[in-house]
Amino acid sequence: MTFLPDDLYAQIEQSMPxxxxxxxxxxxxxxxxxxxxxxxxxSPFGQVWCHLGGRVNRGETIVQALRRHARDTLDVDLAIEPNAQPDYVYEWFPPNIAPTDGTVYGDDPRKHAIGLSYAVELIGTPAPRNEAHDFEWFTANELPSMWPGSATLVLKLIGLESNWRFAIE
Structure with a gap:
């Protein structure tokens, strides 16, 4: 896989979602x-709790990207079908370009991102690594202080229980 030089990628992040x-x-x-x-x-907000994920690489399917981020961050796989569709699409904006029309969004001072979002079961025992300093389970009533917008995304995803992606038999 070919990666872009940091300065070019930074220019792209400033130019497009x-x-x-x-x-x-x-x-x-x-x-x-x-x-x-x-x-x-x-994070840009200090050490915070948040959902998992990241960008999709060229030539990678959405589900392959989900699995890569699960492996890289928690050393687990996901119980998800190859063509699973997002449970929700959530956008992230830097404050200087954030929408003012009532759109619900998350705060990311680094970039405008379009997040194809999923609620999924894990296969394996989470072992935090790389960007993850820790991993914990929480109930919706006991969510910790989180990355701005992450709690909104979590609550939207668990409100769509019928769309959860469970293990394939």
């Missing part, structure tokens, strides 16, 4: 409670 995948691990406890997995990571 970046295609990304976002996901939250989900699980149901024996008592029926839904839990959401989040990572603790460094």
């Amino acid at each position: 970046i295609a990304c995948v976002d996901f939250i691990p989900v699980r149901t406890t024996p008592d029926g409670t839904t839990e959401i997995g989040l990572i603790l990571r460094d």
Whole structure:
């Protein structure tokens, strides 16, 4: 895979939206409670809890990108079908170009990103690495302080329970 030089990529980020995948691990406890997995990571806002994900590489399918980010960040796979469609599409904007028309969006001072977003079950035991300093499970009523906009995305994704991507038999 060929990567762009940092200065060229920075120019691209300042010029156009970046295609990304976002996901939250989900699980149901024996008592029926839904839990959401989040990572603790460094960010422009300091160390914060947030969902997982990142950009889609050229030549990579959306599901391949999701799986790559799951492996790179938690050393797990995802229970997801090859052509799974997003549960939600969420945009991220730097403050200077953020919409003012009532659009719901997340705050990312680095770039404008279009996040194809999923709620998925994990295959394996999460082992945080690379950008993830830690991983924990939370209920929707106990979400920690998060990256601005991440909590909104999490709540939108768990509100779409019928669209969760479960293990393929």
